[in-house]
Amino acid sequence: MAKDHAEEMLKLLVSYHDISASEAAMRIGIHIKTAQDFLENLTEAGFLIAQTVFEKKRPYSRYALPSPILSIELDLRSLLDQSNQIIRMENFIRENRDAQVHFTFARNHQAISTVTLWRGKGRHRDEKKLSLTLPQGRFLYHLPFPTAPHEPVSKIMMLAEIGPEYQSEIMDLLGLMTTYHAIEIKKEEK
Numbered sequence: 001m002a003k004d005h006a007e008e009m010l011k012l013l014v015s016y017h018d019i020s021a022s023e024a025a026m027r028i029g030i031h032i033k034t035a036q037d038f039l040e041n042l043t044e045a046g047f048l049i050a051q052t053v054f055e056k057k058r059p060y061s062r063y064a065l066p067s068p069i070l071s072i073e074l075d076l077r078s079l080l081d082q083s084n085q086i087i088r089m090e091n092f093i094r095e096n097r098d099a100q101v102h103f104t105f106a107r108n109h110q111a112i113s114t115v116t117l118w119r120g121k122g123r124h125r126d127e128k129k130l131s132l133t134l135p136q137g138r139f140l141y142h143l144p145f146p147t148a149p150h151e152p153v154s155k156i157m158m159l160a161e162i163g164p165e166y167q168s169e170i171m172d173l174l175g176l177m178t179t180y181h182a183i184e185i186k187k188e189e190k
Contacts, residue, residue: 005030009038018051018064039063080168087174089157089167092150092186095143099182103140111137117180128180135166136173143183150186 003009008028012019019027021036028035042048043063047070050061087093095101106113117128132140138160144151157170177183 003038005034005038009035013048013063013065014068016064018062020060020062022060024063086178087153087171087183087185089154090152092152093143093156093174093183094148094150095146096182096184097146099146099180101177101180101182105141106134106137109134109137110141112140113137115140115177115182117177117182119180128176130173130176132173133166133169135160135162136169138162139170139173146184150184 005028009024012024012027016023021039022032024039025032025035039048039050039061043050047065048063049066050063052059053062054060100118102116103112104114104116105111111134112132114132115130117130118125120126139156139162142156142160144156153170153174157164157167162170174183178185
């Protein structure tokens with residue numbers, strides 16, 4: 001739908017009872033393969049109906065809109081793959097003793113406003129600077145120091161007065177910080 005030719009193709013689909021890829025391609029001046037890919041992708045997504053017809057024993061498809069009104073519903077929750085998260089709510093964490101990290105404190109809040117992470121050495125050093133949301137900043141403000149005992153993620157969220165609706169953004173931040181070796185994780189406190 002984000003292609004340059006999408007609007008013209010959709011106009012054709014609304015205007016014609018049905019249309020072939022070659023007819024659509026010639027009508028709007030694009031390559032037949034481009035038109036065919038577009039129409040097949042819409043068919044696979046369930047927005048078009050394809051019917052196979054024959055011309056001199058050669059089959060080809062004609063495409064039609066089942067309705068001139070298309071509704072799209074996207075469930076973005078599937079993007080949050082909970083099984084691939086590095087850190088879980090029950091994990092005990094603290095700042096890594098050897099972390100290459102710099103915290104900048106926020107004004108007028110008990111929070112961190114930005115965090116800069118480094119990994120590697122010398123010319124091969126990789127830097128990542130993050131502007132934090134207020135819940136992320138409050139979480140990092142309460143993150144145990146490297147010399148303090150590990151604390152469960154859930155307890156740090158409670159101390160920072162962060163509700164469960166912010167869990168996914170906290171986990172995203174912790175995953176990145178773990179990648180940069182800024183967080184030390186224990187599966188359970190002994």
